Amino acid sequence: MTNATISTILIVEDEPLVRMHGIDILEEAGFAVIEAGDADEALDILSAGASVQLIFSDVDMPGSMDGLELAWLVHQRWPCIHLLLTSGHHRLEKAQLPIAGLFLPKPWTSESLTDVVRDFAGR
Amino acid sequence: MQHLRRSGDDAFDFEELFDTAPCGFVVTDGDGALLRANRTFAAWIGQSPDILRGRRFPDLLTKPAKIFYETHFAPTLRIRGRLDEIALEIIDADGRKHPVFVNAIESDGARDRGRQIRFALFMATERRGYERGLAEARDKAEAMIVSERADSDLREQFIAILGHDLRNPLASIGSGVRLLEKESLSDRGRTVVSLMAGSVVRATVLIDNVLDFARGRLGGGITLARDDREPLEPVLRQVVAELRSISPDQPIEAEYALVEPIPCDRMRIGQLLSNLLGNALTHGAKDQPVRVEASTSQDELVIAVTNGGDPIDPDALKRLFQPFFRGHDRVRQGLGLGLHIASEIARAHGGTLVARSDAVATTFVFTMPLARSEDNVAK
Numbered sequence: 402m403t404n405a406t407i408s409t410i411l412i413v414e415d416e417p418l419v420r421m422h423g424i425d426i427l428e429e430a431g432f433a434v435i436e437a438g439d440a441d442e443a444l445d446i447l448s449a450g451a452s453v454q455l456i457f458s459d460v461d462m463p464g465s466m467d468g469l470e471l472a473w474l475v476h477q478r479w480p481c482i483h484l485l486l487t488s489g490h491h492r493l494e495k496a497q498l499p500i501a502g503l504f505l506p507k508p509w510t511s512e513s514l515t516d517v518v519r520d521f522a523g524r
Numbered sequence: 525m526q527h528l529r530r531s532g533d534d535a536f537d538f539e540e541l542f543d544t545a546p547c548g549f550v551v552t553d554g555d556g557a558l559l560r561a562n563r564t565f566a567a568w569i570g571q572s573p574d575i576l577r578g579r580r581f582p583d584l585l586t587k588p589a590k591i592f593y594e595t596h597f598a599p600t601l602r603i604r605g606r607l608d609e610i611a612l613e614i615i616d617a618d619g620r621k622h623p624v625f626v627n628a629i630e631s632d633g634a635r636d637r638g639r640q641i642r643f644a645l646f647m648a649t650e651r652r653g654y655e656r657g658l659a660e661a662r663d664k665a666e667a668m669i670v671s672e673r674a675d676s677d678l679r680e681q682f683i684a685i686l687g688h689d690l691r692n693p694l695a696s697i698g699s700g701v702r703l704l705e706k707e708s709l710s711d712r713g714r715t716v717v718s719l720m721a722g723s724v725v726r727a728t729v730l731i732d733n734v735l736d737f738a739r740g741r742l743g744g745g746i747t748l749a750r751d752d753r754e755p756l757e758p759v760l761r762q763v764v765a766e767l768r769s770i771s772p773d774q775p776i777e778a779e780y781a782l783v784e785p786i787p788c789d790r791m792r793i794g795q796l797l798s799n800l801l802g803n804a805l806t807h808g809a810k811d812q813p814v815r816v817e818a819s820t821s822q823d824e825l826v827i828a829v830t831n832g833g834d835p836i837d838p839d840a841l842k843r844l845f846q847p848f849f850r851g852h853d854r855v856r857q858g859l860g861l862g863l864h865i866a867s868e869i870a871r872a873h874g875g876t877l878v879a880r881s882d883a884v885a886t887t888f889v890f891t892m893p894l895a896r897s898e899d900n901v902a903k
Contacts, residue, residue, distance in 0.1 A: 416692060416695065416696045416699070417696070418696040418697070418699040418700040418703070419695055419696055419699040421699065421700075421703055422699035422700075422702055422703055423699075425703060425706070461688065489688075489691055489692075489695055490684075490687065490688050490691065492749055506791075507695060508695065508698060
């Protein structure tokens with residue numbers, strides 16, 4: 402785990418408006434954002450070599466795996482990528498997340514999202 | 525006749541009593557050979573009392589009962605001298621089985637008679653039928669419980685999915701509204717977006733209440749996720765802000781005097797405040813402000829919501845927190861779940877929710893005990 406600052410965030414969220422909202426908040430906070438509509442898309446993007454320092458993913462998504470499974474997979478294959486999960490409906494404990502992963506419940510505000518992302522950057 | 529005995533002025537026919545008693549009487553010697561049987565018993569067996577004489581009592585039982593007799597009944601009787609309410613089964617001359625209850629007593633060998641065993645037998649067909657019926661009813665009840673649990677698991681899943689499916693589009697709209705707010709809009713556009721935001725808030729509150737209620741009715745009650753790592757005050761402020769945005773014409777005054785950390789489920793306390801405020805805004809006088817006071821003392825958290833307007837009548841006051849209670853406001857009703865859910869949240873936190881109402885004001889007060897650690901006392 403390096404102490405590189407975060408410049409690019411990959412957002413994984415299946416609801417288009419919610420995804421747009423997240424992108425908006427993060428771009429306004431100064432981050433570059435890549436988007437994916439589900440875990441499979443996210444893995445394609447990462448496998449293609451995109452440089453990403455943080456994944457911000459919803460838990461419940463259609464497709465071959467949910468956000469939590471995606472987090473564990475990413476942790477295995479790209480251990481340097483920070484993991485931030487979110488959900489309106491599950492409430493995840495730290496123990497369920499890979500080491501140093503964080504959980505942010507929905508609905509997020511502009512502040513709550515940027516605060517927790519900056520939290521990662523400060524490590 | 526030697527069987528008549530004088531007892532006072534009446535002579536009593538003991539032989540007749542023995543023979544025609546409403547139970548079977550059997551007397552055997554110490555080895556179980558019949559010395560005497562009454563007519564009632566003989567009729568059950570389907571043989572005359574004379575023929576029965578000399579037969580061994582255990583030979584008149586079904587095989588399993590006979591084994592039980594030899595291995596348990598007889599030895600125990602020998603030791604204790606008396607056995608009561610033992611279930612056996614006799615078999616008649618036609619091979620039919622009859623369940624019986626048996627009491628037996630040993631009489632020691634006195635008067636050159638040798639050891640005797642005296643049996644009293646009662647037909648148990650009705651009783652066994654009843655016991656079997658009970659056992660069947662119990663088995664059915666157990667099967668029903670298992671199937672009800674399975675049903676309730678399905679219902680729980682259904683509610684979880686329903687909640688998820690209802691909330692998703694709503695969350696989507698909510699995000700859209702936030703995005704639109706950042707666009708440059710006409711005044712009208714701003715109003716529209718603001719009203720949409722209010723609708724999203726109201727719909728979310730409604731879904732939360734309905735799903736909580738449905739889940740609570742299934743016996744789960746309100747579950748909490750207590751967390752004192754995050755402060756409560758921002759959540760309360762957020763709730764007040766949301767409700768201000770829905771009712772822009774009704775002033776809400778709020779005072780906060782909270783010392784954190786407050787161990788509670790922040791989202792639930794937020795929901796409680798939201799339901800109380802919603803109630804105050806709906807039913808309170810529109811020309812008077814609604815007041816929110818949230819404070820902590822040494823040992824409790826208190827959140828009070830006050831509105832003006834007509835008092836709640838004492839009858840209604842008693843039933844306020846029951847589900848589906850809707851009061852008599854003709855114009856605005858709603859589901860009648862908000863106060864019920866709020867009281868359930870209060871209860872789950874080990875606290876109370878009470879309502880006071882008079883001509884001046886109506887106040888709902890939520891009080892929750894706080895277990896303070898030593899280091900917080902100084903504050």
